[in-house]
Amino acid sequence: MVSGVLDPVLARRAGMTSALLAAWPQIVPEMLVETTRPQKINWPRRAHEDDPFKPATLVVAAEGMAALHLQHQSGEIIQRVNAFFGFQAVERLQIVQKTVAPVRKPKRRKPPVNPADERRIEALTGTIEDEGLREALARLGRSIKQEGH
Incomplete structure (x- = not known):
């Protein structure tokens, strides 16, 4: 098109x-x-x-x-x-x-994490004392779920 x-x-x-x-x-x-x-x-x-x-x-x-x-x-x-x-x-x-602009590939939007997976990620990371580590692991969990794993 x-x-x-x-x-x-x-x-x-x-x-x-x-x-x-x-x-x-x-x-x-x-x-x-x-x-x-x-x-x-x-x-x-x-x-x-x-x-x-x-x-x-x-x-x-x-x-x-x-x-x-x-x-x-x-x-x-x-x-x-x-x-x-x-x-x-x-x-x-x-x-x-002259300068050649690189061909940009459109970024693929990741689907949102479903509520059940979000609750599971929160439950698994909720007991981690270090706030930075807890947030990093939660982001990692969301990213893995968004990729469909």
Whole structure:
């Protein structure tokens, strides 16, 4: 559903799809996954519909030394991007050196501890004299129950 909404926006603004962003970790070597990110695809302008197709330039953001590694491996990355698209879509990489924000995974909300388990945790930890230890063990018990154990 999200890609259905984002793909038209990405296509209009950056000339690419969310599928390329999602596939980026499989396209680039593992050492470049966290420090590079495709930004946009610059498709050459065509004056007429009859003009022959020309491959695009993929603009990639890279941090520090990742830019050098990306440049060194650009031929292989271009081949992998073209394999992803299924045709000769990209002819060259343009590297923009800038900070790349890490991909954030949404935090999973843990279910609340049911009242029976809460009472059991309180009963087990209630006799512990040290308040800090008692609270730490109670938090540990709640965390274990929230994980479904």
